[in-house]
Amino acid sequence: MGYSSKLLEKAVDQFSTLPGIGKKSALRMALHMLRQPKENVELFASAIVGMANNVKHCKVCNMVCDEELCPVCSDPRRNRSLICVVESVRDVLSIENTQIYNGLYHVLDGIISPMDGVGPGDLPIAELEERVSSGQVKEVVLALSTSMEGETTSYFLYNRLKKYDIKITTIARGVAFGDDLEYTDELTLAKSIENRQLFKI
């Protein structure tokens, strides 16, 4: 598509670097920006640059935060003997949203993926081991995805942590609430039967 303005084209190119955004949506965003007052555009740009330049990672769990420690790690009411290992910041926010988990986290910010050139050394696994070896931890919950990479990472972590006197668990897989059995894939259905639980009222 030929644009009538190089400036517009540059902005569209930049918007289309965003995940899930194609050229058409990027154009829509650029034209939306053109219709905004200049102050709003400045605000938009400075919020993003400000975040990129000033955001920190929690020195304990690697979560995105504004201080040395993230709100979870610095909260005295959280259960310090429980660590949930997740792939991304988004996973932490999703779990926090359920309001059911009271332990700490460990954000890998990636997953072992030889295809993408990500090895165990690229992830904060030594830091996790250090936390576990301190003796305060009783359980590590592996909440990684069931993709090939997720399973590989879980297996790697299990091997690294099994020598410690802790429980290593993984989140339950099964038929989601509201899902029909007939539309559930066989693996999930099989797992949910295998891991059946006592009926509680």
Next chain:
Amino acid sequence: MGYSSKLLEKAVDQFSTLPGIGKKSALRMALHMLRQPKENVELFASAIVGMANNVKHCKVCNMVCDEELCPVCSDPRRNRSLICVVESVRDVLSIENTQIYNGLYHVLDGIISPMDGVGPGDLPIAELEERVSSGQVKEVVLALSTSMEGETTSYFLYNRLKKYDIKITTIARGVAFGDDLEYTDELTLAKSIENRQLFKI
């Protein structure tokens, strides 16, 4: 959703002001930005601010451009007796993409919509009339949408321009290429029968 970082939250809020972007996509975009090198984030921000501050509107047709005149208006090969009136910059880019249209444009950058407080005086309609009254124009094509607002605007423009010795046309409506008749709405199907054309080989 509670974020672990105010800076992250601000960036997410800004991304979610973009058209079609909800909180979840905005979070994905913000975290994507966090993973980029700082130079890329600066580039992103400056492309958008640069566009907002420096882009011009063609003084003839109101199209977004970098100079006084847009590439279409300054192209001597374009047919100056033909003006296509469109609602937005995107419509111009779509029509240019077809490579079938050789005339000029007039970008309203909006549409008459009393519900949104947009009256005829808010659109460059006087400028269109001025172009038409110069005598060089032989035909005005109204390429506005068939929404209530689009029809209102077309009707208004027709009334303003009918006193001039020009042809006022509108783009053909009909069954789109590849569409099945049985799934076409009745109005479109009716129009396409009413406006049937001689079969050409």
